[in-house]
Structure formats: structure tokens, C-alpha cells
Amino acid sequence: MGLHRLIGRLAMAPFSKALPAMGETERAALDAGTVGFEGDLFSGRPDFDALMRRGRPRLSEVERHFIEHEVRALTAMLDDHAIDEARDLPPEVWHFLRKHRFFGMIIPREHGGLGFSHTAHAEVVAKIATVNVACAVTVMVPNSLGPAELLLRYGTDAQKHHYLPRLADGRELPCFALTSPYAGSDAASIPDRGVLTERVIDGRPVRGFLVRFDKRYITLAPVATVVGLAFQAVDETRPEGEQDLGITCALLPVPTPGLQIGRRHRPMDSAFMNGPVRGEDVFVPMDWVIGGEAQVGQGWRMLMECLAAGRAISLPALGAAMQQTSLFVVNGYGQVREQFGLPIGKFHAIAGITAGMAARLYATDAARRYTAAALDAGERPSVASAILKVQLTEAGRRAVTDGMDVLGGKGIIAGPKNLLGVSYRHAPIAITVEGANLLSRALIIFGQGATRCHPQVLHEMAAVERHDEAALGRALLGHAGHVLRNLWRSVGRAPLQGRVPDALKPEARRIAKLSAQYALSADLAMGLLGGKLKRMELLSARLGDVLSHLYLAAACVWRFETEADPAMLPLARAAIREQLHEAGTLLRELYANLPSGVLRALSPLWLRGLGQLTPLRDKEALALAEALRTQRALVRRLCPDVSRPKSGGLLDLMDALDAAQAVGDEVDDLNRALRRTDSLESVARRSKRPAASLAYLRAAERVIAVDDVEGTASAARPRLLRWILGRGG
Known part of the structure; x- marks a missing residue:
């Protein structure tokens, strides 16, 4: 008997108990998307050559013209306060959006859309959101997770030819109904059922589903002309235990008998359209199922694959817009507002806030732009997109809160002159939707990352599932070597793989070292706790957050190299330093809370150097704030999407x-x-x-x-x- 098989045989029983059980919905989520540089970071051996091969994203001439003309004309039509008071976009704005195909950015030109890249799509949303979030949400929903992307990837030819041109020019306005009152974060357990049946229509039998459903929080539902619907398909003619066909996605035209659009919801009293969708015995012909009968039961996989890309675009663009607007406002207001004989931007308390906002914006926007470039290259990074969604929306919320602190009384008086009040009210919305951040940190970023990004875990799980002792033995030996390499790199010196800008070599070495320490810590936590780690969300969320901060820090190195702008070096260094400090703090907190006294006692051996990961010193923060206050070009580089509105503060x-x-x-x-x-x-x-x-x-x-x-x-x-x-x- 070979060594591999012997090790596998000895380990099979304990591993079968330790590894968490995996359902079909979890498997679909794990199989969705691809792994990029985040996998290098999880392995403990980041290859900076691989990072740098991803060039800076470029807009086409058509995209650039659209942004400089149509988008600029749109933002000049937007009055944030007036839209908020009216609780709707003006008719002329709705007309402009349809006329210029804002709802068809992701639809290819051959189907009547604009055929934009992910980079252009994100830039359009960000520029609109700096002026009015409600309009940005209205634009982003048809271009994000919804009928258009599902049709492009899975639709039949007939469905594409009918719907895509109509979605592109705004004749059809879509919404997508997934969330149910009793299945929010646990979206895979939606209770809405569609029973396979047959109806006679125009004298011929038609197969389809008789569906009952109750959905809520559906953006654009009050104005939708076509409803994307996810439901559990059931065939009651099958034997017991085989009746569930799986989650299925369909398109329902409005009106459809039995379909009811409910009264409007008001997320934080926002002006964008949102509401419930209900159906009582709605007949859904098989032709309405996205992809036809062949795609019945494949809805969850379809949704997960689309989210693998979609999470990286729209909501991160909103978060970036909130950060850019907040920094622009804080820095600008700090120059205009005077107290005690000085512009308030010169006071150290406000300068410290300004510098922190700028450093976080540099890092989060670096990660957003890097991931957009990866998407445009054909990747679908599911873990990285979840990192962006969490980090950008949280950074947006923090930036608006910091801005409100600086504005003081100016910030809390509602009216046309208010600078951030509407954004402050909107900030929790992005935190909540497309996977609540509380769960995404633990379940997606670390939970999915531990299986997709780790070099051996997925092989181990597959071997246990197949009861393949030799494969399990090979994976375990590989895993042991992986742990030992990262232990050596954590205790000693982690070599720098690949080329990085000379000015950021010290920072890149710290990223490499911390990546090894993180990879080792993740393995120790998984080895100690096994499947229980899935339920210990405070620990797994910390592990997810460390990976997120490493990803943002590495993206800063890429951004500085691809932008080739020496003036941004202090910002790049400050941004990396802040991200690594956060990551180091979280690793120390992880060990403080692991249920193992031995690991807590030994952890200083392999966490050497974390004490050097300090936040910005006061002197550095003040110098950065002064540069922002006196160099308008620096603010323009950090806040390129801030657009000129119609009126207001x-x-x-x-x-x-x-x-x-x-x-x-x-x-x-x-x-x-x-x-x-x-x-x-x-x-x-x-x-x-x-x-x-x-x-x-x-x-x-x-x-x-x-x-x-x-x-x-x-x-x-x-x-x-x-x-x-x-x-x-």
C-alpha cells in the first residue's frame, strides 16, 4: 500500500466528520466564478508579476465620448434635493435615460445596447452617484443582476431576440424578484413554489408552472414592465423525494394574470423605485423560463455565476462615489469655512479625518479598478467581488459619517444646500443588499475563499466526497507541505516574488510576509475547528477581513505601477500602511479568541513583525492633508468621478x-x-x-x-x- 493511500485511509473517517456537509446550493456557489490574485494571497505566496500583468483598464473612444457627453449632460439635469423631495426622477430624466440607452450598457451592440466594458459601466454609475444616488440605482439595476445578464448568458435565441433590444432602448424596464419575506439572507431557501402543469392555450397544450410567490425589496418593481422571478420548481408526478427540480428563473411580462405589483417600499425614504411583487396561481409557460426547459432547476447556479461578476461593479461604484463626494466636500469645505481665524481644514482633528479618508479611498478604488480590469479580461472573481462589495460599501458609509462630523450643523439641516445629508441616509442600503455585509465577510469571503482559493482544501473535500483514499492522501501531503512553507516564511523572511515598483518594495515585502502569516493562521484555525469554524462567524469574519485588507493593499501596488504618477506615492504608501495595520490588528484579535491556549501562546513566534504595522503617524497624516488642501490636482486624481449637478450645495x-x-x-x-x-x-x-x-x-x-x-x-x-x-x- 502506497504512502498516499495509507494516509488517506487513516484520515478518511476523521475528515468525513470534520469537513462541513455541502448542499447543492453551496456547491453551486463554490463552483461559480474564478480565482485571481486573491488566491495567491490565500496561498501565502503572492506573485506580483501576476498582479502587474493586469494592465490599467482603458476606455474605448465610444465609451469616453459617452461619459464626457451623455453622462455629463445627465448629471447636469440632476437636482439631488428636488429628486429626494419628489420621490422620483423627473420625466425628462426618465426620457433621457431611455433615449441614450443607459439601461442597455451591458447589452451588446448587435442587440441594440451600448456594449460597454465593465470598467465603463462602473464609471458611469460612479459619476451619476456622486450627484444623485437614486438615479444611479435606477441605472445600475437593469445593468446588474437581472434579466439582461441572465438572458445574455443563458437565454434562448428567441428570448434574446425579443427582450434584449427592448431592454436596451428602455421599452422594457426590468426588475428581478428573488428575496422573500421569510428568505432574506438565506435566499436559496425561497418558499415560492411553481408546480409543473399543462394548460391549453389557443387550442394547444402548453407545459409550464403554476406559481405562487411573495417577494419584497424589489428595486424598480413599481415601474417594471417585465419581472424576473426565481422560484422552486416542483414536479408532483415524480416519486416522493424526487419532486423538487430546483430553483428556476423566469421572465413574466407585466401585466400577467395573477401577478400583482404591490404598494411601494421606501428604503430609507429614497427616491428610487422599490416594492413588493406577488403572484397567486400565475401560469408561467416553459417559454418564459430563462433558457427554456433545459434550464429548469439551474436558477441558483445562474444567479451565483452572475453575482460573481455583478457584485464587483454596481455597489462598489456607489461606495466609491460616496467616498469621492465625501472627500471632495470635506476638503473643499475645510478651505471655505473659517473658525478661530483659520480655515477649519488646517485644524489637526479635521486634517486627520481628511488624510484617513484619502488613504482609504486610494486603496478601495485601486481594488475596484483592478477587479474591473480582471472582469474585462474574462475573469469572474467571486471572492474578490465579495471583497469589493463589503469593503467599498463600508468605506462609503464611513466616509459619509466622517463628512457629517466635519460639516457639523451644516450637515444636519435638510434642504437644497445640504451637502451630504441624502447620502448619509442612503448609506445603509448598500450595506444591506446583494448579500448583507455581516454574512458576506464570513460566509463568502472566508468560507468560499477557504475552499476556492486554498491550494488543497477543495481537493480534500472532493476526495472525501468520492471516498478516494489515495487522492485524500495526496491532498493531505500537499497541505502539510503548504503549512510548513508558510510557517517558515512567517517565522523567517518571506521572499518577494515578482517585480514591483522600487518605491514600494518595502511595502510589497510586508504584504508577502503578512500573506504567509495569514495563510498559516487560516490553516491553523481550520485544522483546530474543522467544520465548526463555519458557525463561529466572529472568527471567520476576521479571517475574511484580513484577506480583504491584503487584497486592497496589493491593489495599491498595482495602481501606483500602472498610473505611473510619482505625485501619488505618499498616498500609495499611506493606503498600504493603513490596510496592513488593519490586517495585523485582526490577526492578533483572531489568536486572542481562538479556543486554544497552545496556539495563543505560540502565535508570537509566527506573527513576528506585526507590531511594526502601525497606522499613519500624526505628522504623516497632517502632511497628507496639507497636500490635499493646497494641491487641487491631487484631489482631482483621487475624486475623478465627482460630477457637476444641476443645483444644490x-x-x-x-x-x-x-x-x-x-x-x-x-x-x-x-x-x-x-x-x-x-x-x-x-x-x-x-x-x-x-x-x-x-x-x-x-x-x-x-x-x-x-x-x-x-x-x-x-x-x-x-x-x-x-x-x-x-x-x-
Whole structure:
């Protein structure tokens, strides 16, 4: 008996108990997508040559023209406050979106769409979202997980020829109904059932499903003309235990007998359309099943494969937009607003916030752009897309919260002049949808990453499932070698594989070292806890977060190399440093909470060097904030998607910053004078550039002003007086 078979025979029984059971839905999720550089990081041996081979994404001339003309024209039509108050986009905006095929960006030109790359798709969404999130959501849903992508990948020729041109030009507006009231995060267990049956239609028998369903949180449902539907297909004529055919996806035109679009939902009182979809005995002919009868029961696999790409585009673009707008607002407002004789951006508390926002934005946007380039190269990185979804939406929420702290009273008064209030209200939405971040960190990033990215785990699971002792033995020997290599690299020196920019070699070496320490720690946690780690979500979420921070740090190295902009070096270093500090802190927390005193005691041996992963020092943060405050080009490079709206507080700030350019070094003096005079004209007359100074002062005054509501105070006084008199009597 060979060594492989002997080891496999001895290990088969304990491994069969230790490895978690895998259902069909989990298998479909694991099989979806591809593995990219995140797999190198999980293995502990990142190959930077592989990272650098992914060139910088480029827009085609057609894409660039669309962004510079149609997208710019669209954002100039968007008034964030007016749309929020109206709770809908203006009719002219809906018309513009249809006319210029914003709903058909992912649909190829031969079907009437724009045929854009993933990079262009993300850039369009990000630019719109910097001005108005509701419009961005309206654009992104038909181009994200929904009928168009499902049809392109799995639809029959007849379905493609009918629907794709109509979806591209907006004659059809789609929604996709997946989530049920009793199956939210556990979407694979949807209770909606479709029973296989036959109906006579126009004198001929038609096979199909009689479906009952109840769906909610469905974006665009109130205005949809076609509903994508996921349901459990059942054939009651089969023997017991064989009746479930699996999740199936279909397209239902609106109206359809039995289909009901419910009353509108209002996610955080947002203006984008959302609502429930219900059906009572809705007959779904087999021709309506996406892909026809051959795809019955394949819906979950289809959805997982589409999400492997979709998670990397739309919601990360929203998160990037929130970060860019927040940084632009904080940095700009910090130059206009003066207190205690200084622009508030010079105060260390605010400068520290500004620097932190900039460093996080550099890292998250680096990862977003790198992953878009991978998608455009044909990859479908499921783990990396989950990393982006979690990290970009969380970074967006944090950036808006930081921005609100800096704005103070300006930020909390609702009205047209408010700069971030609507985004602040919207931030939790992106956190919640397409896989709640709480679960994605543990179940997708680490859970899926541990099987898809690890060089041996998937082989071990497959060998146990087949009861193949020799294959299990080979996988275990390979796993042992993998652990020993990473132990050596963790305790000693981790060699740098591949070429990196000379200026970032120290940072790349730290990434390589921390990758080995992470890979070793993941193996130790899996070896200690086995299948129980799947349920210990606080531990697995930390492991998922460490992988995420390593991915973002590595993407910074790629970004600096591909952009070839020496002025961004301080930002690149700051971004990598922040990400590695977060990763190191999480690894230490992991060992502090592992249920093994031996591992906790021995961990300092292989976690050497983590103490050197410190956050930005105050001096470095202040220097970075000063560079942002004084170098407008640096802000433009970090915030390239911030667009010019129709009106409102963001436009006021842009006007003030433009006017400040004409004033030059007199800005600080004008800011100090602004709050000490009732006459802007008299202040302007004393300056070296009277006309430019007056234009700036008027713009700055609009930035500092807040909105009031007519009649509220006067109406409140009589009520207050009556209450006081009533109490007195």
C-alpha cells in the first residue's frame, strides 16, 4: 500500500466528520466564478508579476465620448434635493435615460445596447452617484443582476431576440424578484413554489408552472414592465423525494394574470423605485423560463455565476462615489469655512479625518479598478467581488459619517444646500443588499475563499466526497507541505516574488510576509475547528477581513505601477500602511479568541513583525492633508468621478472653489472677513482683485448658509403658548 493511500485511509473517517456537509446550493456557489490574485494571497505566496500583468483598464473612444457627453449632460439635469423631495426622477430624466440607452450598457451592440466594458459601466454609475444616488440605482439595476445578464448568458435565441433590444432602448424596464419575506439572507431557501402543469392555450397544450410567490425589496418593481422571478420548481408526478427540480428563473411580462405589483417600499425614504411583487396561481409557460426547459432547476447556479461578476461593479461604484463626494466636500469645505481665524481644514482633528479618508479611498478604488480590469479580461472573481462589495460599501458609509462630523450643523439641516445629508441616509442600503455585509465577510469571503482559493482544501473535500483514499492522501501531503512553507516564511523572511515598483518594495515585502502569516493562521484555525469554524462567524469574519485588507493593499501596488504618477506615492504608501495595520490588528484579535491556549501562546513566534504595522503617524497624516488642501490636482486624481449637478450645495461648493482659484492667496483673509462684516462689497473693494473677491465671497456665503422652512416657527409659537398657559392653569 502506497504512502498516499495509507494516509488517506487513516484520515478518511476523521475528515468525513470534520469537513462541513455541502448542499447543492453551496456547491453551486463554490463552483461559480474564478480565482485571481486573491488566491495567491490565500496561498501565502503572492506573485506580483501576476498582479502587474493586469494592465490599467482603458476606455474605448465610444465609451469616453459617452461619459464626457451623455453622462455629463445627465448629471447636469440632476437636482439631488428636488429628486429626494419628489420621490422620483423627473420625466425628462426618465426620457433621457431611455433615449441614450443607459439601461442597455451591458447589452451588446448587435442587440441594440451600448456594449460597454465593465470598467465603463462602473464609471458611469460612479459619476451619476456622486450627484444623485437614486438615479444611479435606477441605472445600475437593469445593468446588474437581472434579466439582461441572465438572458445574455443563458437565454434562448428567441428570448434574446425579443427582450434584449427592448431592454436596451428602455421599452422594457426590468426588475428581478428573488428575496422573500421569510428568505432574506438565506435566499436559496425561497418558499415560492411553481408546480409543473399543462394548460391549453389557443387550442394547444402548453407545459409550464403554476406559481405562487411573495417577494419584497424589489428595486424598480413599481415601474417594471417585465419581472424576473426565481422560484422552486416542483414536479408532483415524480416519486416522493424526487419532486423538487430546483430553483428556476423566469421572465413574466407585466401585466400577467395573477401577478400583482404591490404598494411601494421606501428604503430609507429614497427616491428610487422599490416594492413588493406577488403572484397567486400565475401560469408561467416553459417559454418564459430563462433558457427554456433545459434550464429548469439551474436558477441558483445562474444567479451565483452572475453575482460573481455583478457584485464587483454596481455597489462598489456607489461606495466609491460616496467616498469621492465625501472627500471632495470635506476638503473643499475645510478651505471655505473659517473658525478661530483659520480655515477649519488646517485644524489637526479635521486634517486627520481628511488624510484617513484619502488613504482609504486610494486603496478601495485601486481594488475596484483592478477587479474591473480582471472582469474585462474574462475573469469572474467571486471572492474578490465579495471583497469589493463589503469593503467599498463600508468605506462609503464611513466616509459619509466622517463628512457629517466635519460639516457639523451644516450637515444636519435638510434642504437644497445640504451637502451630504441624502447620502448619509442612503448609506445603509448598500450595506444591506446583494448579500448583507455581516454574512458576506464570513460566509463568502472566508468560507468560499477557504475552499476556492486554498491550494488543497477543495481537493480534500472532493476526495472525501468520492471516498478516494489515495487522492485524500495526496491532498493531505500537499497541505502539510503548504503549512510548513508558510510557517517558515512567517517565522523567517518571506521572499518577494515578482517585480514591483522600487518605491514600494518595502511595502510589497510586508504584504508577502503578512500573506504567509495569514495563510498559516487560516490553516491553523481550520485544522483546530474543522467544520465548526463555519458557525463561529466572529472568527471567520476576521479571517475574511484580513484577506480583504491584503487584497486592497496589493491593489495599491498595482495602481501606483500602472498610473505611473510619482505625485501619488505618499498616498500609495499611506493606503498600504493603513490596510496592513488593519490586517495585523485582526490577526492578533483572531489568536486572542481562538479556543486554544497552545496556539495563543505560540502565535508570537509566527506573527513576528506585526507590531511594526502601525497606522499613519500624526505628522504623516497632517502632511497628507496639507497636500490635499493646497494641491487641487491631487484631489482631482483621487475624486475623478465627482460630477457637476444641476443645483444644490455641491454645486455651490464647486463654484466657491473655482472662484477661490481666481482670488489666489487672499482666500484666507477673505474667509476671516466674511463673518465679520455685513457688506461683502466693502470687503471685496479692499482686496487686490475686487471682482474676483466679490464672486468668491458670494459663493462662500452660499456654501456656509443653510436652509430654513417657511412658516414652521410662527406656526409653532401659538401651540407652545397654549401649552404653557394650559400647564399654568
